[in-house]
Amino acid sequence: MSRYIATHAIRGANAIVQEAEELLERTLKEKGPDTAVAFPNTAYYLPFILGMTGTEISKIGELPPILEHAKKLLSPVPTDSRWLPYLGETLDCGMATLFAEEIIMALKFVTGEQPEKLPGLQLAGSTSFTSPDNGGGPNGNGYLNGPIDDIQLRSWGIQLVDGRMPGFAAIVGAAKSNEVAVKIVRELQRRSILTFLIGSSNGKSIIHQLMEEGVELGYDTFTVPFGTDTESAIYPLGFATRSALTFGGMKGGQAKEILRYNKERVFAFVLALGEVDDLKYATAAGAINFGFPVIADTVIPEILPTGVTTYEHVISMPFNEIEGADDLERAEKLVQKCIEIRGVKVTIAEVPVPVPYGSAFEGEVVRRADMRVEFGGKNSRAVEYLFMDEMDNVDDGKIELIGPDFEDVEEGGAIDLGILVKVAGRKMEKDFEPVLERQIHYFINGASGIQHIGQRDIAWIRISKGATEKGFNLKHFGDILHTRFHSDFGSIVDKVEVTIITDPDMHAEWLEKARAAFNERNVRMGAMTDESVDEFYSCTLCQSFAPDHLCVISPERLGLCGAYNWLDCKASKQINPTGPNQPIKKGTEIDAEKGYFQGVNEFVQVASHGAVQEVSMYSIMENPMTACGCFECIAMVIPEANGIMIVSREDSSMTPAGMTFSTLAGVAGGGLQTPGVMGHGKFYISSGKFILPDGGLKRVVWMSSILKEQMAEQLKAIAEREGEPDLLDKIADETICTDVEGVVKHVTEKNHPALSMPPLM
């Protein structure tokens, strides 16, 4: 701290704690101590309070001891002369501030003042599923985000660890101008940095600024507008606390560990725009406890020595002093500096397209009204096909458009499209074709104003009017793919040639060729079993977050996040030979049905640092595989029904286990083996090895309806193979029941096969 900052932070802390005290007293009087208090869709109660104190707050009456704790952390402001040291005291005041802010926000949930109302705001895309009970309903019309829920946290997990989301920026205040606000956010999005928007400066918030400029805000665009007051900074800090609980295997009350986890593993920083007042200083002091540095675009005292944070604690970059031709260039440099100070590792290829580009734009939705043209979907057909060829047959960098571009297509119209990617490389293998092909989705989606859904011959691409105005054309798809394949897969791929086809004859011809190839691949993939290979692969990607967890990935069991299958790992090993995916020799087979292998056990013992001694590849009941926290599904035993239930990450309803997905996730994650509970990838359900020793799919007595829908075809095929063609009907879901009694009733009525299977326990 500096004495100036200490003085202001301590003053701010004292004021906000007093405010919390008054609000608490008032709410207690009005609502009574038994009134429930909670943030929506989280198993972590009030997460900051849980993390720091281990206290599970569920009623207002439980808050006074927390407030007392906050008061004990306060201290008087330093004197003008003969001052006593103030750094520890200021950091404590920062913590007191965060306690007070979480108390205030929780109480405002009780009174309906949170999440904050903001007329005219519509959150982007899948932000809708976050908090349907927030008052705003789907798309959160007119409401700011409020706390991030557990589902979103987990679905971001894999992106956090694999570097697709290299860090977090918490912007507090308002930029010098709307233009600057947009530029700052675009620069962050370009680097795929998740950006939190908080607070105001002189009555204006960056949220207002971005809304005025029509910037799409929401989870899918990596921009989360929490609130226009400084107190809403507690939401991202609660999110940070939960990341340690979710992925770090920490328990509530392990305050020091949680804070250090954030310092060491969560690359977040605070960017304070506009004047910094007492409460902002106090809140920043709280953020510094997490190891998050603060960068201001105004004159504030700098704190350059390091220690509580990894690099400098507080940096002042007065906006007008940043060297740059204009404000936009200054904004760019400001963001650059922030990234440097937090040590955020950003590796992003400069993609030569006329629109902003980065993972932050992957989830962007192009609505019909904003659409210039689409390919695929109902009215046309788009196909994308990647294949390898001889080195001499590939002309690297060649991007050819066969047929007309879309300028003659009517606005909102549709045409057929083919995207052919021909690659060559000394380390390229036929098996990697589908691995690389699936990347087309992510690569194309990274362009702002372009929406990509699906793959193969069911791809569906939209280009927005905005992107078209900026000069985006079909050949840019080629530029994107050429650049990204080289930057991301350069160790496999030496040459990339892209052909874009709109010519109807050519399109028809290639559609046929592609379909033949897809068929061949399907057959090949279907023939690939765990028995057919000598090596499985490890995935220790999540060890940056969950230090003792690893996935063992086999042809018939993909990673629990759903993002890595066996072929992906094989390719990844080629790309990064010392990376997180290492081959595991199966070694002696100890038990084929349960999936015990000598080599796997030995590898797991070392890679889990001794936490796991033995792992069964297929059983949920005996030494099940551990989980980090970003699983797509959780399976859990329902003893009463002699079966298991499977809940999807996207299902926020209650389950027969008596817990929602979020609460269950706390049991399943953290790198611990818990027999009877297992996190897994969605497509493992359709594997021939799905809980093989425990009875396979026929054991499933309850399943989130979304899984039934999404996987209908595959599941049906298995059911038929198993001689239970009506199995899906016999499996209950949340629309049928959400308790054990209901499950038992349903399976009994339907004569579910699990009832006649050997007892699970």
Add this chain to the structure above:
Amino acid sequence: MAAEKKKKGRTPEESSIDPAAQEMLVRAEELGLETAFSRADNMKPCPIGAKGQCCKICFMGPCRLTKDGMTGVCGATIETITARNFARAVAAGAASHSDHGRDVAFTLLATGKGEAQGYQIRDPGKLRRLAEELGVSTADRTNEEIAVDVAEICIAQFGQQKGELAMAQRAPETRKEIWRKLGLMPRGIDREVVDILHRTHMGDDQDAEHILDAALRAGLSDGWGGSMIATDLSDILFGTPSPILGEVNLGVLKDDEVNIIVHGHEPTLSQMILVACSEPDLLKYAEEKGAKGINLAGICCTSNETLVRQGVASAGNFLHQELAIITGAVDAMVVDVQCIMQALPQLAKNFHTEVITTSPKVKITDATHMEFDEHSAFDIAKQIVRKAIDNFPNRGKVQIPDVKSDVVPGFSHEYINYMLGGTYRGSFRPLNDAIMSGRIRGVVADVGCNNPRMQQDFQHDYLVRELLKQDVLVVQTGCGAIASGKYGFLLGEALELAGPGLREICEATGMPPVLHMGSCVDNSRILTVLTQVVEEGGLGEDISEVPAVGIAPEWMSEKALAIASYCAASGAYVILGITDPIEASNTVTEIMSKGWEERVGGKIEFVIEEEEMLRRILEHIDKKRAALGLPEYDPTKFGQSGDKRMNELLELKPEERAEALYGQPASD
């Protein structure tokens, strides 16, 4: 005769750099009184003893070995004699510190048993942490029950015969391995002292290196034994220090209040006197005697104990003990143990001051003895205060120098840990980072005494001032710390005296660039800090790798040699000033410098010249930095942090300020 003496002597300005001392020395001259300063002028140090050439261990001698190749009657070489003299001094120093620790342990035991009148456990957290460390169960037990067990284990450390000291286990692993390998690991506190007295008796250990190894081991039994027990148990009983505002120098005495000075080293009695000083009946009694209140002040390390814990004013360091009496304002000087000049009762006869000895171990002819016993501590404390009040009306002419300085002392390692991260993030990381980056070039512990053979405080002041300019963080204990207090180094404002990197650290933390860590037994805190620095990581695996130096430029007591020995044995480079008690033997000088550096990583050197001392300090720090692969010290890289620009901005008019908030308005 008196006139002749004065001629030979130094002027007051030459005797001390402290204006309060100078004024009192003028006053002493006016009154024709002797002080340690004038006695030092008149008594040259014995040239043979000063260099360690004199052996008076048996009565075939004393033998004076003044020429090359001479031996004593028994054939003892100059190496043996110098080493034995040094080792015996270390034993005496270690015995003093450790016996102090033993007394505190007995007080804790009595407190636990409810037999110590007026005492209580003020830091139960530290008690419980220590209990856990010592294997004492804490679950479902009262603090008092725990205290009894802890005290008994600590007391047993003194009489332990075999094995390893419990607190020595705190040292870094690599360090302990060195001790074990070289046989330096202390077995029991008393045993190591007795061992030296035995082996240095006539006709025993007569190999210099072997004798000096025993000195290192006895030193360790002090630093990681007796002193550490004294520090930890004092914190438990009286509170672990944290920064507090206090005052230093003779100006803290009050002409209208009863002045009681506590002097010596132990906190047990002084803490009780402090409580007694605010007893309403005694305050009323003082009022009846015409005083406006009761003013407690300290001198020497008893003062440090109360200064770092309660902010009780310090009247000064070692050489102020006589000067305080010369003010004529001291109604009682209550002394316990160590560093109490026998001159006090004689000097006091010229004034009304009552010199009261209190320790069962310390009586001084002509002083009043009121023996202290922790079982009735509070009663005794009240009697002493009453006696001082009774003496108040007997004051004659009073002359109190109007000289005092504010200080912020109280840097226990617990607080430093808190200071650097608060309740939730406390650690030594920011300190390590600061050293690694070069903001802090290195750390110097400036400890030890005053010595009237040198201008009082001169070298402390010079070295601290120069080290701060070089971005060296200074930690202090004992009389050196009080010296720094006098010259304003113990204040946050002193950051102005620091180099740019250190200044940034001061501004970030609010700490002074010089940290007052306590009394001379509290040098054990420095060992703990160094250990924690090593454990935090980035500065090597052992204390010997940390860019740190220990110095005692104005030392005079045997305790200083004990401290130097345990610091060296712990891996630190130690420089002592004033004189060289091993000068007579090049071999011993080699053993203690090059020899120890190779074997234990630390060493002791005696350097008289302050410039040379500074040069060696910086050279050593830079050598250690280089060995760790740290960047070369470069002050030009630092200094941007802080409030300066913000304060300039606040000077502006509101409209200008709004514009300047984003930096200077763009020129276009």
